[in-house]
Amino acid sequence: MIPTINHWIGQEQAIRRFKVALEASWNDGTRLPHMLFCGSPGTGKTPLAHLAAKEMGVELHERIAQAMNLPGALNGLLLQAKDTEIIFLDEIHELIPPAQTLLYRAMEGGQISVRTNIDQTLNMPLKDVTIVGATTNEYRLLSPLRQRFKVVIPLTTYDDGSLARITLQRAQLMNLTIEPEIATQIAKRSRGTPRLAIRLLESCQRYARSQGDESVTMRHFEETVVLDGIDELGLTPDDQKIVNYLTIQSTKPVRLHTLEAATGIHHRTIQTVIEPYLIRIGLIERTSQGRVITQEGIHHVEKSQQAQLVREASS
Numbered sequence: 001m002i003p004t005i006n007h008w009i010g011q012e013q014a015i016r017r018f019k020v021a022l023e024a025s026w027n028d029g030t031r032l033p034h035m036l037f038c039g040s041p042g043t044g045k046t047p048l049a050h051l052a053a054k055e056m057g058v059e060l061h062e063r064i065a066q067a068m069n070l071p072g073a074l075n076g077l078l079l080q081a082k083d084t085e086i087i088f089l090d091e092i093h094e095l096i097p098p099a100q101t102l103l104y105r106a107m108e109g110g111q112i113s114v115r116t117n118i119d120q121t122l123n124m125p126l127k128d129v130t131i132v133g134a135t136t137n138e139y140r141l142l143s144p145l146r147q148r149f150k151v152v153i154p155l156t157t158y159d160d161g162s163l164a165r166i167t168l169q170r171a172q173l174m175n176l177t178i179e180p181e182i183a184t185q186i187a188k189r190s191r192g193t194p195r196l197a198i199r200l201l202e203s204c205q206r207y208a209r210s211q212g213d214e215s216v217t218m219r220h221f222e223e224t225v226v227l228d229g230i231d232e233l234g235l236t237p238d239d240q241k242i243v244n245y246l247t248i249q250s251t252k253p254v255r256l257h258t259l260e261a262a263t264g265i266h267h268r269t270i271q272t273v274i275e276p277y278l279i280r281i282g283l284i285e286r287t288s289q290g291r292v293i294t295q296e297g298i299h300h301v302e303k304s305q306q307a308q309l310v311r312e313a314s315s
Contacts, residue, residue: 157192
């Protein structure tokens with residue numbers, strides 16, 4: 001976990017806005033305003049929520065939003081928190097519409113309405129709490145709920161330089177010695193996401209320990225990425241299946257369900273996990289007729305196949 005907000009690396013614009021909210025609330029002696037963190041998985045939404053509580057010196061009540069759809073669950077959580085404490089709802093877009101309605105009314109009015117056993121409505125006041133939400137898609141929130149968040153902070157993917165610094169920072173926290181070049185190579189394969197950079201660093205450490213070594217060397221890194229099947233762009237084996245199949249079918253677009261049948265990868269995984277990154281880095285395109293490989297994608301596949309032949313020849 002990041003010690004303080006001053007140790008945060010990357011996302012400079014978002015962090016400046018976050019600091020303004022923290023400092024204003026601290027100077028005024030008030031709770032934080034309701035906040036919404038938006039961004040793709042692994043970009044730092046949850047760590048930022050934890051830092052908000054740490055910097056303000058208050059308790060954080062963290063829940064997965066989907067679990068708050070049960071009857072009474074959201075009411076119980078809202079009643080549990082005390083003044084200035086933070087309720088953090090991860091994947092807040094997973095709240096069903098009635099729960100979202102309950103939440104924005106509570107944020108607006110500072111109370112909840114509970115039906116009693118004798119079919120009466122009892123209004124129960126809430127403490128002065130802060131609601132913090134994290135979402136990969138803010139537009140799945142009802143508009144009135146989205147508007148109740150006074151501070152909306154978008155988190156984007158990270159550049160390689162920031163990821164390399166994050167990797168070195170985490171290695172230091174792990175009491176692990178690595179060369180700066182290894183951090184650079186990890187960053188290149190982390191798809192702009194700190195979570196993946198840290199995961200790859202931890203994989204390298206496990207491999208080094210399996211060899212009885214305390215520090216991670218370039219050899220450990222190179223053997224780790226081969227073992228995990230991660231190529232120089234950070235493509236996983238499933239990503240590579242998609243790109244390779246589209247290369248074989250390069251003369252025509254491929255429908256989603258055809259791609260699913262050919263690769264054995266569920267269509268929702270293709271749509272929500274694999275495609276966004278492949279499109280972002282220009283390896284594939286999505287058209288009205290289906291998915292197609294780009295010239296850059298074909299070049300990457302050819303380069304990867306040549307690298308595989310070299311590895312096999314030298315082994």
